[in-house]
Amino acid sequence: MQDVVAFLANVKPPITPALVIRRAAFAANLALMQGECAAKGVRLRAHGKMHKSSRIAAEQLARGAVGLCCQTVGEAEAYVAGGVPDVLVTAPVPPWGWPRLAALAAAARVGAVMDSAAQAQAASAAAVAAGVVLDAYVDVDPGMGRAGVAPAGAPALVQAIVALPGLRWAGIQAYCGHHQHMLPAERAAAHAAWTRRLRALLADLRSAGLAPGQVTGGGTGTAAMDLAAGVYTELQAGSYALMDVEYGDLGDLPFQPALFLAASVVSARHDSHVTCDAGHKALHPNGPPQRVVWPVGSQYRPAGDEHGAILPPNGAAEGDLVWLQPGHVDPTVALHDAYFVADEDGRLERWPIDARRTTT
Structure with missing residues (x-):
């Protein structure tokens, strides 16, 4: 170039x-991230909250992404309408959103995160009413304080999900948004500390017979560490495709x-x-x-x-x-x-x- x-x-x-968008740089970024994920045997579920474009989503899917993350119900609807066959809503779903996600599940594979039994019950009721099955992920709080159940509370929520009709226990989400823009040394230390806690949670779930199908999370700033840790089965990076000053200034x-x-x-x-x-x-x-x-x-x-x-x-x-x-x-x-x-x-x-x- x-x-x-x-x-x-x-x-x-x-x-x-x-x-x-500089097409050549965009294509190089997509190829690099997809190649790194493939080399580690980790699924890439690119985050669509960044680009908000089903045309970009198509480029990511064509290169091997398994689906898209969405931050809102509206994003999920737009991506399914745009031909994305597998979407995961990675932020808390408001009460009005569950029937709309259930309706989407007639046309695509639809998942959502939840951090309370009440959310799981609302998702179940909407799925049963629509005659569909929703993928249910337990959202684990890694210390952001925004949403998610504390790691110690995750097994009980998984058990509640497993008992509900219309839900498929799909895995856990562990997204460390607060790590993404840390400088390299601080980011590495924070990531290592969280990875130890995440490994302990996964061990507890497996010993209880509740092994998650997917461990989804990570991001552009921590992608190399997420892939090297061997804990995540699915990466949710988004900004890598286009980049910005905030990520570029990290320097690594x-x-x-x-x-x-x-x-x-x-x-x-x-x-x-x-x-x-x-x-x-x-x-x-x-x-x-x-x-x-x-x-x-x-x-x-x-x-x-x-x-x-x-x-x-x-x-x-x-x-x-x-x-x-x-x-x-x-x-x-x-x-x-x-x-x-x-x-x-x-x-x-x-x-x-x-x-x-x-x-x-």
């Missing part, structure tokens, strides 16, 4: 602000930046900066600052809902395109309805972002 600045010089999206991940945002310079009335048409509605402020890729050496500063400042201009003039790398990919993608996928010569293909939140 050519230098990233030379590549971006060839790309002319028809509208700005626009999310642009092998994946390439594949997602950029194009913005147009709409005002150049100041010597200190130029103003572009990408503000908070195009670049989510969560995470580290957006990185300016071109003009080289400049910085980005939000300047309102619709605008941002590029300072100093470093050669950017009114009408020029400026290029940024998103600080945090997931919430930025949720602000857009499509990607423009670019070849090295600048040819573009539009891919819908069809798994964003809707109210239907």
Whole structure:
């Protein structure tokens, strides 16, 4: 591949602000992660909450992913409608969501995590009413404090699931989201400590005759350690496909930046900066600052809902395109309805972002 600045010089999206995927880097990232998983005999269930696109999901499935993770019921519905045959909802399901997941199970294999007997009972009732079976995963809290049962409480919840109709005891989820963006040494120590606890839980489940079919979890930041540990049977990495500033700045991940945002310079009335048409509605402020890729050496500063400042201009003039790398990919993608996928010569293909939140 050519230098990233030379590549971006060839790309002319028809509208700005626009999310642009560098096809070659994206393909290389998918091949690398799939190859690492295959080498360790671990299933890749790529997380769709990052890209929110059934077209990207199709690329991941074509390379060997067994299915997709979803963070919401709506994402699961969009991915099944887009042809994904196996989805797992990896966050707590609200009460209204269980009948909708059960309806999906008539067209695809559908799983969900749960951390209480009440959730299991609601899932069971919805599955029985729909005449389907849902895959049930016990969500184990590795210390995030967001959701999940404490490891000591997992066996009792598994027993409750096994006793309910309409549910298939499928495994446990152990996702360490709080480890993903730690610096390398701290991340390795935290991962090792959690792996010891996870091994002990799995031993307890096996001794009780409740061995999980799958141990699913992990992520882009811990992927190498997840695969090396020999505990996870399924990896839930997502951001590896496109990357962002937050993951790139860790310094030890092998994946390439594949997602950029194009913005147009709409005002150049100041010597200190130029103003572009990408503000908070195009670049989510969560995470580290957006990185300016071109003009080289400049910085980005939000300047309102619709605008941002590029300072100093470093050669950017009114009408020029400026290029940024998103600080945090997931919430930025949720602000857009499509990607423009670019070849090295600048040819573009539009891919819908069809798994964003809707109210239907």
